[in-house]
Amino acid sequence: MSEKPLLSVRGLTTEFTTPEGKIARALEDVSFDVMHGQTIGLVGESGSGKTTTLMSLMRLLPAGGRITAGRVMFNDTNLLSLTEREMRDYRWKSMAIVFQGAMNALNPVMKVGDQIHEAIMLHNLMDEDAAEKRVRDLLEMVGIARTRRDQYPHQYSGGMRQRAMIAMALACAPDLLFADEPTTALDVMIQAQVLQLLKEIQKALGLAIVLVTHDLGVVAEVCDSVVVMYGGKVAEYGTADHIYNEAQHPYTQKLLEAFPDVTKPGDTLASIPGTPPRLTNLPPGCRFEPRCHVKVAKCSQVNPPLLEVSPKHYVSCILREGAEADLR
C-alpha cells in the first residue's frame, strides 16, 4: 500500500451481550482501508455486521455492545484509544454519517435548518451568521430551496429528507462520510438521484465515503472498492472490478449470480440455500460453510483468515490458501 489511508481498520472485533446474557460476536477481525477521496462499499445481507461496523467506527454502539479488539487509525490517531470527550470532537467534524431512514434521523420538532445549524455551532466552526449562511448554502447544494430552511422534517418528502440529511452531514466539512443504506427506503428514481448527489459531492469536496448497503447494484454503481461481509466477518475485500468480475469467495460468487440483471432478461437466478448464522451460536469453522456449495471437510473446522489473493484483493476462504499472508 503506497498511499497512506485516511482510515485504516484492523482486526476490529465487536461483541454484544444479549438481554438474555448471551455473547454475540457481531464483528470479528474486520479490516479494510479507506483512502482519501475514495468510495468504499460495505455490502452484505441483513445481520452481516455492516451497520455494526459503522457504529463501531463512530463509537456509537448501542447498550451491551463493546469493541473487544482492533485498531481504528484515523490519520494517525487510534480512535479506540480516545476518551469519549475526545471522540466527540471527531464526530461530524472528521466523520459524519447519513442514516438509513431520514424521517427518523431528523428531529421532528426542530426546523431542518436549525438541525444543520446546530451541528455547525456545536463544533464552534464559525459565528452564528456565517453558520446561517452555510446552512442555506448546504441546502442549496443538495438541491433544496433556501426558503425551506425553516420547515420541519415532516414537511419534506422522503427524498428531500435524505438530501437534508446529506447536507447536515456535510455541515462541518468532514473528511469521511458514512452512508448507512442511504437509498434503501427510496424509490429507484430517487435512489438514483441520491446516488448521483453523493457522487457529485464526492467529486466536488473530495471526501471519502463509506457506503453501507445490501444492494450490489448500488455498490457497482458508485464504489471504488468493496468489502463483502458475511456473518460479522469480511468475506472478500477488493476493488469493485475484482469483486464483480473476479470474485473469489463462493459467497460473493453466489450473491452476484443471485442478483437479477435488467440487461439480461430471462436468465436463471442462483439462490443460496439456508440461512445466515446466528451470531450467538457461530460455527467453529468458516461462517459460510453450512451454506457453501464448494465446501470441503476442513471448512467446518478452520476459521479462515483474510488472505491477499492478488494485489489489493483479499479473500477469507480456505480454498484460496497458498496465497500471501493475511492483511495485517
Place this chain on the structure above:
Amino acid sequence: MARRDYLLGKFGIALLTLLFVLLLDFILFRVLPGDPIRAVIGRNVRISAEVQESLRAQFGLDKPVFPDQFVDTLGQWAQGNLGVSWSQRKPVSEILISKLWNTLLLIGLGQLLSIVLGAILGLLAGWKRKTPFDVGALTFSLIAWATPTFWLGIILLVAGSTWFGLPTGGIVSPENVGKPLHTVIPDVARHLILPTLTFTILYLGEYMLIMRSSILEVLSEDYILTARAKGMSHFQVLTKHGLRNAMLPMVTIIALNLGFTVSGAIYIETVFSYDGLGNLVQTALVKQDYPLLQGAFLLLAVSVIIANMLADFLYTYLDPRVKAN
C-alpha cells in the same frame, strides 16, 4: 389551516362535552325523588305557602321538564345561578367562587411541583436506565401510584403534625384572618406544606413514570443517534433533543390528568380540612346537598374542559406536526 382544523375539532369535542355535562347535571337533578322544595324548608322554619310557590318557580318546577325546565335551567346556569345550597342556604355560585381560589392554589402548586420534579427525575431515570437511581425512582413511582391518595394524606397528616408540628388543617390560622399580607403568607405557606406534599408525591410518581417511558422511547429514536453522531454530549442530547420530544406525551397526559387532579383535590382537601372545592364536594356529599354537589361538579367539569382546550392549544405550539396535520 390544518392547525385550525385540529383546534376546531378539539373545540367541537369541548362543546360536546360541555353539553353532555350540562345535560347530565340537569337530568341528575331532576331524577331525585321527592320535591326539592320540601327539603329546602328547614326543621324550624315556618315558611308560608307563597314563599314555597316562589321557590318552586325559581327552581322551574312548575313547568314541563323538557325543554322548558332544561332551557330555563341552562339560562339560570349561564347567569351563574346554580340554585341554593340546601345545607348552607346560600347561592351555590357564591359558595363555589369563594372556594375556587383555594383549590386553584393547591392544585396549581401541586401540579407545578410534581410536573417539574417529575419531568426532571423521569428524565434522569430514563437516561440512567437500570441504575440504582432509576430503580429507586421506579419503585417510588409504582408505590406512589398504588397508594390511595387519602391514606397517604392521613399518614402525612399524622407524621407532619406529630414530628414537625405542622398545622393539620385549614388554610390560615384563625388569628391571622384579616391580617396584613406579610403576616399571612408564611402562615398560608405553612398550612400548604402537607397538602401540597401529598399532592406532589402522588403526581410526581406518575409524571416521573410517563417522562421516563417517554424519554426512553425518544432516546431510542434515530435522531438521537444523529445527535450523538454530531458529537453532542449526553447531556446536550438529552436537553436539546430529548426533552422537547419527550414533553409531548407529557403535555397530553397532563391535560388528560386534569380530571384526576380534581379527584386528588377532593381527597386531599377532605383529609386536611383544606377550605376548597374538594372539601366542599365532600361536605356536600355527606350532607346530601345536591344543588351544591351538582354545582361543584359543573364548575369542576367546565374548568377541566377549558383547561383541556388550553392544553390542546399549547400542544399545537409544541408539536409542529400538528400544524401540518
Place this chain on the structure above:
Amino acid sequence: MGEHWTLFLRNIQEFWRTFRQNKLGMVGGFLVLVATLTAIFAPALTSYDASEIIRDSNNRALTFAPPSVHGILGTDDAGHDVWSQLVYGARISLVVGFMAGFIAMFVGSALGIVAGYFGGKIDSLIMRITDVLLVIPDLPLMLVLVATIRQMELKISPLVVLIIVIGLLYWTSTARLIRSQVLTVKERQFVARARAIGAGHWHIIRKHILPQLMPLIVTNTVLILSTAILIESGLAFLGLGDPTRPSWGTMLNFAFDRSAISNGAWWFYLPPGIAILWVSLGCILLGNVLEEMLNPRLTAHHLEGEAGMIAIAEAESKG
C-alpha cells in the same frame, strides 16, 4: 388435538419461564395471590365475626384496644376485631374492584374492537363518547352519579352501585387503547391476507384480531383492576361504601370519622391502607411486567452503552 394441548403447555411453560425471571413480576403475583387467598379463606383466618363486639372482663365493649390488649391488630372504635375486619374487607374490596375492573375491561374491549374494526360512523360515535368521558373529571362525576342513584331508592345494594358506576366509567382508556391496537392490527398484512382469502368479519376478529389483542387486554385488565380497587377505596372513604359490609375504604372512612387518628389508633388506620396499597401495587407490578414481556422493544437506547468502549480505550492506552 393432542398437538394443541402440548402446544398450549409449551406456551404456558414458555410464559412461565420468562415470567419467572422477572423479580418484580413475581412480587406482584405474590401480592395479588396472597390477597386473593386471604379473601377466599377469610373465615379460616379469623376467630371473630367482622361485626362481633369484643368485650373486656366487665363485659363492656373493648374499643380502640391496641394490639397489645387484643388480637393481632387490636379493635376499632366499635370494638370490632380489626384483623377480622381487614380479612373480610378483602372480600368486599376485591369483589368490587375485580367486578368493576372486569366490566370496564369487557365494555372497553368490545367497544374498542367494534370501533377500530368497523370504523366509520360507529367509530366516530364511540370515540366521541370516550373523548367526552375522558375529559370529565372522574371522581366528581362518580360522586354525583353514586349519590344520585342511591337517592333514587332503587333498592340496589350500594356495592352494586359502586361496581356499575366504576365499571361503566372506566372503560374509556381501555377502549382507546384497544381501538388503536385494532387499527394497527387491522392494517397488518395477515389481516389483509385473511380478507383476501375470503374470511368474514367474525372470523377475522376471532382468529386474527383478538389473539393479537389478548396480551394487551390481559395487561390492561390487571392495571384496570388496580385502578378499580383504588377508586372503590376512595369512594368508600368518602362515605359511599356499604357500612354494613365494610371494605378497606369503609374502614378508613370510619377511622377518619371516628377520630382514630386523634386516638393514635394506628392499628386501625394503617392496615387498611397498606392492604389497598398491597393489592394495587401487586396489580401494577404484574401489569407492568406483562407489558414489558409483550413489548420488549425498549431494551436499550442511544444514550446507553458507553462502558465497553472506555474499557477498551483504557486497555489500549496502557498497552
Place this chain on the structure above:
Amino acid sequence: MKIRYNFLVLVTLLALILSACGGGAQATQAPTDAPATGGEPAVLKIGWLGEPDTLNPAYAFLTEAYAVFDLVYSPLVTEDASGNYVGALAKEWSTSDDGLTWTFTLKDGVKWHNGEALTADQVAWAINAIMADPDGWAALSGYVGGFSEVTAPDDKTVQIVTEYPIANMEYRLSFLYAVYPPDFESFTTPEDLQNFTNDKPIGTGRFILNTFDKDTGVILLDANKDYVDGAPIIDQVIYQKFDSADAMIQALKVGDIDLLSDVPASAFETVKGFEGVTAVAFDGRSFDELIINDVSEDNDPAPTGNPALKDPAVRLALETAMNRQDIIDIVLQGQGTPGDTIVPPTLGGGFWHNPNIKTPEFSIEKANQILEDAGYVKGADGVREKDGVRLEFRLQFDVDSSNYPRIADLLADWYSQIGIKATPEGVNSDTLIAATTGVGDYDLVIWGWGADPDPDFILSIMVTDQFVIGGWSDAGYHNPEYDQLYLDQQAAVNKEERQEIIYKMQDMVYNDRPYIVLYYSNYLQAYRSDRFTNFIESPLGLDDDASLAQAKPVQ
C-alpha cells in the same frame, strides 16, 4: 373581603413560586384591635366543628349562632351555671299575683356597642317586633307565645302582659335578645328580614363582633370594655371552624387552639391525656333517640311506616334488643348515661326527670320471646312475619353525626338476631325533616334533641298539634290526654304541681314508645389549662358568656 382574599391567594402563589416573599407590598387595612392593656393581648381561640348559619337572630337555627348571640346580645334574664335565672339587662323583676304581668327593671348604664345608651323602649320594641311578625322572626316566635303586650312605662322599666300564666317565663326571656332597633326597623316583609345577614350586629353584650369571615369560618370577637357588669379579662375571642374533628383535636394539642367547645366522645380520652390540656365532662341536656313511626293512619298524607311498628310488642322488642351500655361505650366511648325518658336528668338540677321509669334489661332471648308470643314467626330468610307483614324496616339516620352510622350498625346487628331486618341508610337532615314532620314517610329514625333548661320545650315535641310541616313533632305521637297535660303544666305555677304533671307525661311517652331514648350524652369540652384558667365548669359550657367573662390567661 372576598376580593382581598382572592388577591391574597394569588400573591401567596406567586410568593411561593418565586420563593421570594416581599411581604407587605399590599398592606391591607388591618382591623383595629389595639389591646386595652399593655403587652400582648389575651386571645382565646375556640375551635368548633360548625359555624353560625347567620348572625340574624330572627332566622338563626344553629346552636353556634346562639353561642355568638349570647356573647354579643343580652336578653333581660339569663341562666346561670347552677340553672337559676339571673338578670342580664334586668336588675330585678316581679310577677303580679295572677301571674299575668311581669315587670322588669333595667340595670343602669347599659350601653350599646356604638356607645348609645340602652332604653326600655328599645327592649320592648325588640320583643314586640317578634310578636308582630312571627313569620319573619321564625326562630324566636315560639318564645313569645301567649304574650299579649310588651310596654315600657318608663326609661328603666319593661312590662310584659300575658294571656295566661306562663310557668317558664324566665327561660323564654333568655332567648329574647335586645337587638338594636335601627338595624331591624326597616324590613317590610318576612323574607327581607330573613335575608338580612346582620354581619355587624350591634348589641349590649360582653363582646363586640369584629369579623365574621364566612370563607374561613372564623369569628373574631373583641372584649366590650364598657360592659355594664365589667369588662372581660381576656381581650379577644376567636371561633375557628374545623371540618374534621381530628384536625381540631390536633390543633388543640399543638396549641393552635385554646378551647374545644365540643370534643367528640371518641376522642375524649385522648384529649384528656394531652399535656397542658384539661378536659371536662358535664352531664348534658341532649339525648339521642330511636324514633318509631307513630303517625296516625288518618294523617294526610298517609304515613308509609311499616304497620307492624304500631304493635306495642314490636316496640318493646325493639327496646329489649338494644344494649344501651354498648351503644354508650362504643359511640360515646363511655361518655353518657343510658336514656329512658325525653326529659334529661339535668333539667332543673334533676327536678323534672322522672326517676321511676325502668327500662327493660338487654336480652336477645327475651326480645325474641316477646315477638314469638306476639305471633311473629321467622320466615325462611330469618325475618319474622305476621299476617303477611314482615318485620322489615328502614333505619334512617341523620348524616350530620358521625355517631349515628355506628348506632345504626349496632341496632341492625341486634335486630337481625331477633328476626327484624333493619336497613341502615344515611339521610341528610333536611330530607329527614321533610320525611318526618307532618308526613311520616319513615319506619325508624335515629336522631337527637338538645333540651332547653326548662322541660317545656322538650315536652312540646310530643304534642299532637306539633305534627305539622315546620312543627316540632317527628314521631307523630297523638294522645289527647298528653296534649291536655302539656297545657296544664304550662299554667302550673306551683313547681311541685308542675313536676307531678311532667312525671305523668314522661310515663305516657315512655310506655307508648314513640321514642326509645338511647342515652343522655355528656357535654365534653377541653381547654389549654396552661394558657387559660378560671373558666366556670357548668353544663352551659366553658365558652358560656359568664365563663368567658372571668376566664383569664395564665401568667
Place this chain on the structure above:
Amino acid sequence: MTQTPMLEVRGLFKYFPVHQALLGSLTRRAHSSVKAVDDVSFALGHGEVLAVVGESGCGKTTIARTLIGLETPTNGEIVFDGKAVGARAKQPHISLKQLRQRAQMIFQDPYESLNPRATIFEIVAEPLVVHGMIKDRRERIAAVKSALEDAGLRPAEDYFMRYPHELSGGQRQRVVIASAMVLQPELLIADEPVSMLDVSIRAEILNLLRDLRQRRGISIVFITHDLSTVAYFADRIAVMYLGRIVEIGPAREVLKSPQHPYTKALISVAPVPNPRLRRERVILQGETPNPINLPTGCRFHPRCPVAIDICKVNDPQLIELSAGHQAACLLLTK
C-alpha cells in the same frame, strides 16, 4: 385472442377520498381524492405472468388489492374467466367469495402477512376453513402437507406446529405461498413478494413461483418496483405512472426497446451489478407529483426530459406500436 382471458380489467378507477377533520366532514364540503388508479385496462391470459411495474404511489398495489376485492373499484369492471366479479355486475358474474376460491394473493412482507399467534398448520389450512372445504380432518392434513411440500417445506409435518417467528424469512414466504396454493387457485396476485427478502433468498422464492406456474399453469399478476426481477420473471410488463399504464408489452421487447420516456428512464437507473457496465443514466428530476392534483395533459410531462408544449395540454392514450406492445406518449403518435 381465441381464448377467454383469465382476467380482464376494463376501465378501472379507484379514488380514495382525502380524510377530513371533524368539522370538515360536518360541513360536507366537496372532498378531494387521491386518484390511485385512473382508467386502467389490461388482460391476462391463462398461464401468463404479467408484471406491473412502477414507483411507490403509482397505483400498482391498489390494482392488486382491487383485483382481489380488498378495495372496491370506484368505477370499471373486473372480469374473471369471462365472468364479471361482484354481485352488482351484470350477468354472468361470480361473487367475491367465489373469486377468492380461485384467485389468491401473496403479500409483500412475509414477516407481516402471517398471524404471529397462529401455527403454520392453521395458517395454511385457513383458506380451507374459511371456504368450508375439505372438512375431513385427515384429508385436510393431507392437503396442507402437500401444499407445504409443494412450496418446498419438507418434511411438512415438522412445520405444522411451529409459529412464524420460528421460521426464516424465506421459509415464511414459502408458507405464504403454500397457504395461497392450498385451494389450487388459477390466478395468483403477487404484491412485491420478494422485495423484503435478502438477495440470496429472493431467487429461491422467484424460482418457486416460476416452478409453480410451470407445473400448475396458473396465471400471475406480479406487482413490483424492481425491473430487474421483472426481467427474470415476467412474460409481459405493464409500466405504471401516477395511476395509469404508460407502457405495456412483452417483457423482452419492453426492456430491450422501451418506448415511453418514463420506461426508458426507469430501465436506465436500474442498478446493474457490474462496475464495468456503468451506463449513461436518465435521472428524472423532482419527485412523483401528488396524486390528488394531477398535472394537466400528459401526467408525466413535468418530469419528462423530452416533453414538448403539447404534452401540457393533451392527455395521451395507449397506442399499439407492435403486436401487444402499447405506449402512451404523444411523441409516438407523430
